[in-house]
Amino acid sequence: MKTLNEIKMGFSANRLLIIIILFIMLGFCLLSFSQGRMDAEPFVFGSIVSALFIVVYLLMLAMFKEFDRPLFLTTIFLLGLGLLIQFRMSPKNAKSQLFMLGIGVVLMFLCMGTVKFNSSMRKLTIPIIIGSLAIMAALLVIGKESGGAKNWIIIGGRSFQPSEFVKIATAFVLAHYLDTRTKLLKLIVPLSFAIIIVFLLVVEKDLGAAMLIALTCLIMYFAATGNLGVTLAGLGMGALGAILSYRFFDHVKLRVEVWQNPWITYDSSGYQIVQGLMAIASGGLFGSGLGLGSAKVIPAYHTDYIFAVICEEFGIIAGVLLIAFYVVFIIRGLIIALNARNRFLMLFALGCTTLITLQSFIIIGGVIKLIPLTGITLPFISFGGSSMIASMISFGFLQGIAADSKKYRAEAEGST
C-alpha cells in the first residue's frame, strides 16, 4: 500500500526528470547555433543523451523499482551538465565521454544487481586485495606518466587510471573487515592494505588519490568504531606525511608555493590557477553565457578545471548551486547508508559516498584556491573514462544498497 506521499513523490520524480531533460536540451539547442549557423550535431547529441537518461530511468523502474529517486535525479543532472559543458568545449571529448558513460551504465546495473549477493561478494575480499596491490605495484613498472603522475595504463589504445577502481576496492575491503572487527590489532590486514596503497600512490605522485583514500579510510574507521583517539592519530600521521612530502618532493613544494601566491608566477607555474580564478570572476553572477566564454585558455579545462569553466559560462550562482547538488548527493548517500540492511552495506555505502564527496570538494577547493590543487576529477562532470566508470560503479552500489534496504522494509510492511 502506498501512502499519498509516496504517490506524490513518484509523480514529482517523473516531472523533475522532464525538467532536467529540458535543461539539457535547451543547452544543446543553444549550442546548435553557436557557430553562426544551424548545426544539427549538438541537437542530435543532446537527443541521444536525453534518450539514454530516459531509458536508464525506465529500466531502473522496471528492474529496481525501490531505487533512490533523489540520488538518481541528482546524478542524472550532474551527468547531463557535464556532457553539455564537455560538448561545448570539445565535441570529440563529449562523444568519448558518452561512450564511457554507456559502459558505466552497464556496470552500474551490474553493481546494483550484485548487492543482494553481498555475502558471497565478500568472499572475494582477499583476491581484491591481491589484485589491487598487484595493479598498483605494476604501475611502477609499466605505468605511463601524465600530468606529473605515473598512474596510467594503456590498454587497446585507451588509457586507464587503475587508482580510480582501487579506491572503490579499498572501501569494499575496509567495510568487510570493519563489519565484525573494531580493535586496531584485528584490523591489521585492511589498514596495512590501505597504507600500502596510499604509499604506492605517493610514490607514483598521485597525491590527490592518496589523500582521498587516506581520508576515506579514516572516516570509515571512525564511523565503524567511534575511536576518536586513533582517528586523530591517523589524521596526525597524514599531516606528518604531507609535511614530509613538502620537504622531500619538489613538485609538492612547487604546488604549495604556487597555491600560496600564484600571481608572482602567473605566466609560468601559476598560470593555471590564475586563469581559473579569472575565468570564475569574469563569469560574474549569471555567467558569460553558454558558448561565450574563453575557458580554453585554462590548462586542463576539460578535467581539473571544469568547475571554472562552468562558473565562467553559467555564473557563480550556478557554481554554488552545483556544490549544493553535491551536498544533496552526500545527504542521500548518508541516508542510504543509515538505512542499509546490514552493517557491511552501511559501511560500504558510507565509503562510496565519502569517495565521491571528498573528491568533489577537494577539486572544487583546489580550483577556487582554498587548498592546493590536486589532480583529481570532478565526479560525473570532468572528462575522464576511468573517473566516469568508477563514479558510475559507486553510484550503482549506492542505488543497489538503497533498493535492497527499501525492499526489505517493503516486505516487513507487507506483512503488518
Add this chain to the structure above:
Amino acid sequence: MEQAYTIAATIMRYVFVILMAYILIRLVIISIREWNTHRFWEKQLGQKVFVQLDIIEPPSKRGTIYEIGHKTTVGRGRTCDIQLKSRSIALKHAVFFKKDTMYISAYEPERFQIFVNDSPIGRQDARLLDEDIIKIGRVSFRISINKDDDIIDEDLFDDNEFLEYGAEEIDEDIE
C-alpha cells in the same frame, strides 16, 4: 546570426540558473517527502508491537531489560545492538526482527545455537510468542510482546535497569 546567438545565450544564462535552482529545490522537497514517508512507516511498525527482553539467567543479571526494535542484533561484538560479553556467545549470534510479529534467527546455527522454549531453532527463522524463553549461549531471556504501549509498566524503568543498547558482562573472565 552571431549577434542573435549572443543575445540568445545572454538571455538563456538566466533561464539556466533558474532551472538549476528549481531542480535543486524540487530534489530537496522530494527528499523531505521521502523522509516523512519513511518516518510514517517506522511509526506504523513501531506502534504494532512493543517488545522487550528480560534476562532471567544468569541470576546475577536478572531484571535487565532490553527493548527490541525493528531489527536488533545480539552478540559478543561491539557492533551488535545488544552486546553480551560471554564466551558462549558468538561475535554476531542472533538477530531479532519484526514482521507480523517477532522472529529470531541465528547467524551461525552450526556453531552457536539458539533455543526457544528448550527447542533448538536451527537454521530457520523462529516465530516468537509472548512469554517465550529464549536461550542464547549462557543467557536466557523472557520475551514480552505487547500490542498496546499502555501495558508497559513505567515503574520498571525507574531503577535504571532498562538498557536499550549497552555491553552486558556475563562472564567475568572476558575483556
